[in-house]
Amino acid sequence: INEYIFHKLLQHENLPYLRYSFLPLSINGKYLGIYAMEEHFSKTVVENSGFREGPIIKLSEQDLRNEYLLMRNIDSQSNFSGISIDNSDISVFNINKLKGNSSQLSQYQLAYNLLKKYLNKKISTEDAFDVKRMARYFAISDLLQSTKSNSWRDMRFYFDPISSRLVPIGYDASPPIKSNSRLLSID
Numbered sequence: 001i002n003e004y005i006f007h008k009l010l011q012h013e014n015l016p017y018l019r020y021s022f023l024p025l026s027i028n029g030k031y032l033g034i035y036a037m038e039e040h041f042s043k044t045v046v047e048n049s050g051f052r053e054g055p056i057i058k059l060s061e062q063d064l065r066n067e068y069l070l071m072r073n074i075d076s077q078s079n080f081s082g083i084s085i086d087n088s089d090i091s092v093f094n095i096n097k098l099k100g101n102s103s104q105l106s107q108y109q110l111a112y113n114l115l116k117k118y119l120n121k122k123i124s125t126e127d128a129f130d131v132k133r134m135a136r137y138f139a140i141s142d143l144l145q146s147t148k149s150n151s152w153r154d155m156r157f158y159f160d161p162i163s164s165r166l167v168p169i170g171y172d173a174s175p176p177i178k179s180n181s182r183l184l185s186i187d
Helices: 002-012 042-050 062-074 100-118 130-142
Strands: 018-025 032-038 056-059 089-090 156-160 165-169
Touching: 002 018, 002 032, 002 100, 002 130, 042 062, 089 100, 100 156, 130 165
Parallel strands: none
Antiparallel strands: 018 032, 056 089, 056 156, 156 165
């Protein structure tokens, strides 16, 4: 239910959100209970959230996962700490939609350049992100203790072609069921 509430709060605050619902699941006539279904990143996510179509980007975790697996193979007791924005590429969702669509491709290139320049400290936060929406996103994440959604490697960004800024898309909030301490303003 926490994930559902997270998306409803994002929707209430006019932020991009994923549709999230609960459905009964049966396979081959065997009832398995109620399952949560979360929408995946696509054009419809952006449009259902009331925004104009634009690319959705993220920092790829592939290099990070490869480094982690390598370290675990070398030393299974290793405390992996190779998390860095420097070991991740910027990737886009629905890459096939960019092919042959010059408008979408140019928007992706703008989004890519914004995030890359920001990560390399060549532009300010205000030049890369819609700061008001980013603040609302982090406030909701902090309120619900959604620590995973506050991590750079787990964030997804919609490029708003109107403002030419990146806007966070909430997903996989993973709030703890029980917390002994409140961790507001993480990182």
